[in-house]
Amino acid sequence: MLQIDHPIPDLVNQQITSAAMSLRKGDVVAFPTETVYGLGADISQPLAIQKIFDIKGRPSNHPLIVHFGNSADLGYWAKDVPAAAWLLARYFWPGPLTLILPKSSHIPTSVTGGQETVGLRIPRHPVALKLLKELGDRQALAAPSANKFGCVSPTTADHVKNAFHGTLEVILDGGPCEIGLESTIVSCVSNEIMILRPGGVPVSAIENVLKQKVSIKSQSKIRTPGSLASHYATRTPLEIYSDSKSVLSRLSELMYKGIRTAIVSREPYLTSVLSPSDNLHFILMPNDPVAFGKRLYATLRKLDDANFEQILIEAPPDNLEWLAVADRLTRASHLFHK
Ligand code: TXA
């Protein structure tokens, strides 16, 4: 995996230069970030922005995050930036944090879904940073996650290729994403700091920097497609179970009906009581929120591709460290709740 301070190989550098040219021509380019892969377009080109919505199949009133390269330009892209936002930017950029702020006149409303606020982020993946640098000073990329609307976000270039084969010409490959879950979205509008989407920066880290508790929005009135119940969904029905006893009884029902089932658990004990078969597959996940988050989307995709009929996944611990994982799992399972 490319690290921020590692040199980018020559071949990738050439690909970045030609990707920047494509962006200037108004094309959409997929690029790696440390969270998930993004579908980028130059914010100053309305047709390019429209292409993102078309390719993704996303309603055009849903706002996009604007990615830029230089934190000193925060006051160029946003206005009325409160001290707390500057502080968060200083600590976490480049990195997996998106700040929602009142937009400046340099941000077109085509990018914000008509809203007067904008989501801003400086990613830390070296390929993303280099691409932004090549684009030039005070240029920016609108970039949603590079998946079809409502589907699981991509954490490798292959995930993007599989979803957009034939419709997307340029896909920069920066290896598997370091974090694997989307950025934490923090609203800094109307004098209140609020987490709109838990993600790559833990809530505790934000509270430590701000030296205050922040609120966490569960049902946001602000339009965030990420808060739609069906977001991040697998094709395979996914159920969350809370303990070994309940999963074992659910499992006997599924096995009796001959339903091909995958169990995703942090509990090695289950492997000793279950015997794998054609109808039953067991995946042991790390018992650590960061390591779990990094593997989550790739694991869900693998199970989708392997045509299981049911996924049973163990509920994460009920604490703030696991909030981003719990959030994605709840959304992925929601569609299939009776
Ligand atoms: O990690 C990430 O944030 C990735 C990478 C590519 O940077 N991007 C990403 O974009 O997850 P997307 O479009 O899949 O999700 C962005 C979320 C959406 O839920 C959107 O509604 C919210 O950010 N958002 C963007 N602008 C907003 C605004 N002005 N107010 C409230 N929410 C906003």
Ligand code: MG
């Ligand atoms: Mg997304």
